[in-house]
Structure formats: structure tokens, C-alpha cells
Amino acid sequence: MSRLVITGASILNQATADIVIDSGKIVEVAKPGAADTFGARVIDAAGLIALPGFVDLHTHLREPGREDAETVESGTRAAALGGFTCVHAMANTEPVADTAGVVEQVWRLGKEAGWCEVRPIGAVTVGLAGTHMAELGAMAASAAQVRLFSDDGKCVDDAVIMRRALEYVKAFDGAIAQHAQEPRLTEGAQMNEGVLSGTLGLRGWPAVAEEAIIARDVLLTQHVNSRLHVCHVSTAGSVELIRWAKSKGINVTAEVTPHHLLLTDELARSYDPHFKVNPPLRTQEDVLALREGLADGTIDAVATDHAPHPSEDKECEWSAAAFGMLGLETALSVVVESMVNTGLLDWAGVADRMSIRPAAIGRVRDQGGRLEVGQPAHVTLVDPHASWTVRPNELASRSRNTPYRERVLPGRVVHTIFDGKPTVIDGQTERMH
Amino acid sequence: MNKHLLSAGDLSKSDALLVLDTAAQLAQVADRPVKKLPTLRGRTVVNLFFEDSTRTRISFEAAAKRLSADVINFSAKGSSVSKGESLKDTALTLEAMGADAVVVRHGSSGAPHRLANSGWIGGSVINAGDGTHEHPTQALLDAYTLREKLANGEGDLAGKRVTIVGDVLHSRVARSNVLLLSTLGADVTLVAPPTLLPVGVETWPCKVSYDLDPVVPDSDAVMMLRVQLERMTDSYFPTAREYSRRYGLDNHRMSMLSDESIVMHPGPMNRGMEITADVADSKRSVIVEQVANGVSVRMAVLYLLLGGYSPAQPAVDEIVEGN
Numbered sequence: 001m002s003r004l005v006i007t008g009a010s011i012l013n014q015a016t017a018d019i020v021i022d023s024g025k026i027v028e029v030a031k032p033g034a035a036d037t038f039g040a041r042v043i044d045a046a047g048l049i050a051l052p053g054f055v056d057l058h059t060h061l062r063e064p065g066r067e068d069a070e071t072v073e074s075g076t077r078a079a080a081l082g083g084f085t086c087v088h089a090m091a092n093t094e095p096v097a098d099t100a101g102v103v104e105q106v107w108r109l110g111k112e113a114g115w116c117e118v119r120p121i122g123a124v125t126v127g128l129a130g131t132h133m134a135e136l137g138a139m140a141a142s143a144a145q146v147r148l149f150s151d152d153g154k155c156v157d158d159a160v161i162m163r164r165a166l167e168y169v170k171a172f173d174g175a176i177a178q179h180a181q182e183p184r185l186t187e188g189a190q191m192n193e194g195v196l197s198g199t200l201g202l203r204g205w206p207a208v209a210e211e212a213i214i215a216r217d218v219l220l221t222q223h224v225n226s227r228l229h230v231c232h233v234s235t236a237g238s239v240e241l242i243r244w245a246k247s248k249g250i251n252v253t254a255e256v257t258p259h260h261l262l263l264t265d266e267l268a269r270s271y272d273p274h275f276k277v278n279p280p281l282r283t284q285e286d287v288l289a290l291r292e293g294l295a296d297g298t299i300d301a302v303a304t305d306h307a308p309h310p311s312e313d314k315e316c317e318w319s320a321a322a323f324g325m326l327g328l329e330t331a332l333s334v335v336v337e338s339m340v341n342t343g344l345l346d347w348a349g350v351a352d353r354m355s356i357r358p359a360a361i362g363r364v365r366d367q368g369g370r371l372e373v374g375q376p377a378h379v380t381l382v383d384p385h386a387s388w389t390v391r392p393n394e395l396a397s398r399s400r401n402t403p404y405r406e407r408v409l410p411g412r413v414v415h416t417i418f419d420g421k422p423t424v425i426d427g428q429t430e431r432m433h
Numbered sequence: 434m435n436k437h438l439l440s441a442g443d444l445s446k447s448d449a450l451l452v453l454d455t456a457a458q459l460a461q462v463a464d465r466p467v468k469k470l471p472t473l474r475g476r477t478v479v480n481l482f483f484e485d486s487t488r489t490r491i492s493f494e495a496a497a498k499r500l501s502a503d504v505i506n507f508s509a510k511g512s513s514v515s516k517g518e519s520l521k522d523t524a525l526t527l528e529a530m531g532a533d534a535v536v537v538r539h540g541s542s543g544a545p546h547r548l549a550n551s552g553w554i555g556g557s558v559i560n561a562g563d564g565t566h567e568h569p570t571q572a573l574l575d576a577y578t579l580r581e582k583l584a585n586g587e588g589d590l591a592g593k594r595v596t597i598v599g600d601v602l603h604s605r606v607a608r609s610n611v612l613l614l615s616t617l618g619a620d621v622t623l624v625a626p627p628t629l630l631p632v633g634v635e636t637w638p639c640k641v642s643y644d645l646d647p648v649v650p651d652s653d654a655v656m657m658l659r660v661q662l663e664r665m666t667d668s669y670f671p672t673a674r675e676y677s678r679r680y681g682l683d684n685h686r687m688s689m690l691s692d693e694s695i696v697m698h699p700g701p702m703n704r705g706m707e708i709t710a711d712v713a714d715s716k717r718s719v720i721v722e723q724v725a726n727g728v729s730v731r732m733a734v735l736y737l738l739l740g741g742y743s744p745a746q747p748a749v750d751e752i753v754e755g756n
Contacts, residue, residue: 195633
């Protein structure tokens, strides 16, 4: 039995309909009550909003190498609970995903886990070292079909290497996803450089270190007529630069993380490393500029930068702690709080920034479709009026480093359908296989 | 007073004056043949030093011992990043030993804040210098010294002009002093090359100057900060000589001071760099007195955090006179 009927869902918060799914495809979108439910599994979705399954462009699944923090299985289960049907696995694993062998391994682990599609991102340079280009072509041609390449965690700061990589990926419709961070300006950096870093005595990470790289990279991209994606944009100046680049017709896209849409550097006052992340939390002015950029489409996508770390790497002094925070299971709620409840984005906009555009950026063929007949059945059903309290111990991730501990967040993912099969029902993962 | 002393900014004006007044009374103990009070008998003070600082540690040790506390010196070099025990495990160990107060020196800004707020330990936490953040007891001893020298050892520092010169960017002493001295009403001016001033310094409760010469004649006290030579290799300034010429205190600059003005340094000094030997050893220099005052001020802090949560003076009078 593979027939599934979602009854009474409000598609993009617009028309209410029954969605009939068979063999992984949407086969019918009917008036409420009109779908034939005989012999089908029925999901009552009255009051819920149906969105295309979310696609994350920036996920650290940590496997291979740091299975104490996360595995492909645990990370993709967390993704399903967050409403994602596809995640892009970052390359900074151990070993680094800089060969066809490693990306195929991650891709296959994702298939075996079955919670969502896993699209590996390949490293730009061997070992993320920034000096020799990795075998991008081999990764592109592998079973993993890699299209995005990133040294995330490190910036491809050498202008010649960046230029060559941008040129080279044109051969297979790839893009370079840049972690924009001028390394010399950020040596030992701990938090946003500003009034607060001076007061707290923590080494500053200045906005200009991000903006200088973005400025250089959009010009390089224009020069070689390639495609650039900017990871985790965090400053108002970066939004301005990307807006300018797009106005010039430069082929650049950008993502913002949920935490940069909601949290500010003020949280560093606690010296609690759960708020330590790279790029760092910025000022309220930056947060507002990022929201505006996401609303007007300057920023194309919300991407989680889900970065699990074991508790010993966070239960310590700030400067000793690892950078990064969990994001998959809280992403939708943070977007609801920062973008929907503020009136900046409607639900069609949420679908666009969390599914349609990220799928297009990642060249993910079977994701980010509209909820129409003939499309692959990746559906996320959201209760916009629910709220929930984030409890680290209740998260599916193997790690606990959420910055939202005990925070009440609005909106909740209720059901997730991946490839025609429910992965999450009533906020609980379904037993797979 | 709060339970902890993490930042000089935690001290209200009345808190700060209470510490200074208490220190003044406790200082009398130092002049007696038996330099000991029974106040903290049976209480345990742990000096937890993740960074070498013999000066600060022995100052706290002397302070605690003069109050009859049991003192444990715990030198825990290395942190969770390198080999060695994590801050958390160290804290749990101290808690198990029943520490009433933990005096922490750590290379990481905010480490005392973490200890105080993590729930790992129940005792009071006293910041004895954390990274490039703060060193509140240094500021208290500086305020005490300023008050002794410029205000007859009484009241606040209203209108006193204090100039702090040097590597403000990396100085926990400067941060704590700006906060505390401004709370006490002093007019603080920071002098440094622009490279050694933090972003946002214009929001601090003080004035800022890139030039030392115009500021010196209008200073009641000049506090020279240690400048480490490695700042030169990081291009904060071109050469040690150029730094000394522009920001060092030598005889010529000292001669521009008014007769009553004093010269301070938190130590350890780089003689020949930020201060010449002549100046360091001159009559205006109160550097040795700063050290002596450090013990009194730290006694006062330990006393107020551990002994008397209520206003301390009557109790101190009693103790001082009753022994």
C-alpha cells in the first residue's frame, strides 16, 4: 500500500485541498473531501499548512569522523523532524569529502538511513587546505552527483584558487559555496567585533572580513562568468553587496541561517559558548537587514548551518569552545518567529526560501517542486499556531548544543512526507523500513 | 555586594566605597606585630590559577591568611583545549572540597563568569584576571592608592584626573579601572595608539587621546600599562623605540606633571619600554605601595564576600580593636 491521502491541508496557506500521493508522486489535488481515501493511509491535516519539503543547503552531518557528535542517520532524522526532505552535507568531515569515494559514502549512508535525500557538498581544495583544487569533476560525475563545492569552515581566500575553482565548475553546472572570512582579519576571533567585544575582552570578528571576501568573489564571478553561492551571510554590509551584485546581473545566490535572523551578539554577555558560532551573532541592525534581504529575495535561502558538537566542547570557557549550533529541528520555528509573525514573509515565501530556491541552487532535480500533480511527493505539514518549548534532551540530534534551550518557539512541523512516505507523523519519527 | 566579584562594573558606588573603607581599616592589621584576624577561620579560599601570576596569587594568599582562612593553591595550567582537566571538572573537584571562595585567574575572558553562573560550584567567585577582560581587584587597589594619595584616604575620587596609557586593547587592568574609577567620579583619559584601542572605546565612560603630551600636564595620576614586545611583531606599532618615544613615560614627560601628581603601574614593568627606570624609581612612583594596598583590598573583598554580607564597618571595628 503506497497510497497516501492528506486531507484538508491548506496549500501554502491559500487553497484547502486533499493531496493524493501514490508511488512517490502527487497524483491528485482534489477539493476537500473529494479524494478517494479507500485503501489509503489518511493523514488528517485540517488546520495545517502544506509546503514543499524543505531543502537545507548547509548541514554538518559529521560522518565520517565525528560520529560522537552526529551521524548521517541521526542528523537526517533531526532533519525530517524539522520538515526537511533534503539536506546538503558539508565537506569538513574526517576524512574531508574531497574525493568521489567520500562523497559517495555519505550519499549512500543517506540512502540507507532513508529519512531524507542527502546531497554531499564536495571540498573545493584538498583537505580544505586552500592550496590544491580537489577532484571536483570526479565528485560531480560520481553517484553523489555533486554540484556544490565548499571549503566551509575555511574560506577559499587565495584569489587565484577561487578564480580557478569558479571557472572549473562551469564544466558541470557547479557552483562554489563560499565561507566568506578573510583569515588574517579574523585570527583568534571569538565574537562580532563591536562595542561588546571590546567590553567583554573577546577578540573581534569584524564585518569587513566577510564583506571584503564577498566583494572580491562577486567580481571574480562576474569576470569569469560563473556561479557563486555565499554561505551564511551575517552582516548588513554583505546584504548590500549581494543586492548590488544581483543588480549588475552577477550570478550570485546567498543563504542566511535561522540564528542570524533571530539572535544578536548581546547573548555573548553570558559567556555561554552555546552562543558561539561562526560567523558570529551580529547586532540587531544586522539582524533587521538580513530579514529585509531575505524578504526581498536578495538572500535566496534559509540554510541551517546545523553544527553538532559534543557537550564537552560547549561546557567550557568561551575561547576553548567549538563554533556552531544545532539548527535543523528549530529552523522552521525560528523562521516563523523572525519572518512570518513579523509580516515579512508569507507561507509561499517560506516555501520559496526553504524549498524551491535552495533546491534550484543545489541543482536538486526532484526537490523543491510545487505541490501539483506529477511532482515528487515531498511535503511538510506545519501547524502555524502551535508553539513548543525547546528541550535539548528531546532533540533527535546526537548533540545538545541548541541556543534555544527552554525557549518557547512558534510554529511546529507536524508531518513530513519524503518521497511519498511519511517520515514524521504528529511530530514523531516513523519507524523506517 | 553581589555574591561574586567578576567585573568592576558589578560594583555600585556604595559597594566600591564599602570595599575601600573596609580595606582602610584592615590595613591597620599590617602595622601590627601579629598580622592576623580570626574573621574567616574555618573558611576555605581556593586560589585557582590557570595562568602564572605569582604576584596576584601571593597577594590573595596573604590576604586570605591574614583573615585566618584555609588557603588552597591550585595551579591548573592547561585547559580543555590542551591536555589537562576541563574547567568544569576542576570546578566540580573544588566544590567537592567545599571551597567557600574561588579566586580565579584564567587566560580566557569570561572564565570566572562561567564558573560563577554554570552551577558547577556554590561558593563565591572572585575574578583575579581573565584574559583581556577584567581584573577588578587590581582596579580596587588602584582606586585605594589614588584615594590615599589624592584624597586623604577618604570619600570618592570626584574630579580626580587619571590618565591610563598603553595597550588598552589587551588590558584587563584598563577595562576594570575605567569602570571603577568612573563609578567613583574620576575623570579618566585613555592614551594609546589607535591600534591598541578597542572598537567601541568611544562608548566607554572616559576620554580618549592618541597623544600623551597634551594630557600629561592635566593629570593627577598617570598609570602606565605594560606593553608586551610581541605586539610589535603583530604590527600594532612599528618599533619599541617609536612606542617609547610617543607613549613612554620618561623624565621629560614626568617633569610636565604637577607637583602632587603620581605615577602608577600595575606591574610587571617593562623598564625602558613604557616607563624609564628613572621614573619607576622616582618619588612620584607609588608602584610599591600599590602592591601593599593590594593585600588590604583583597582582604576587604574576601571579608565582604565571605564574612559579612551586611555592612562591614562595625564588625571590622570590633575585630580590629578587639584583638
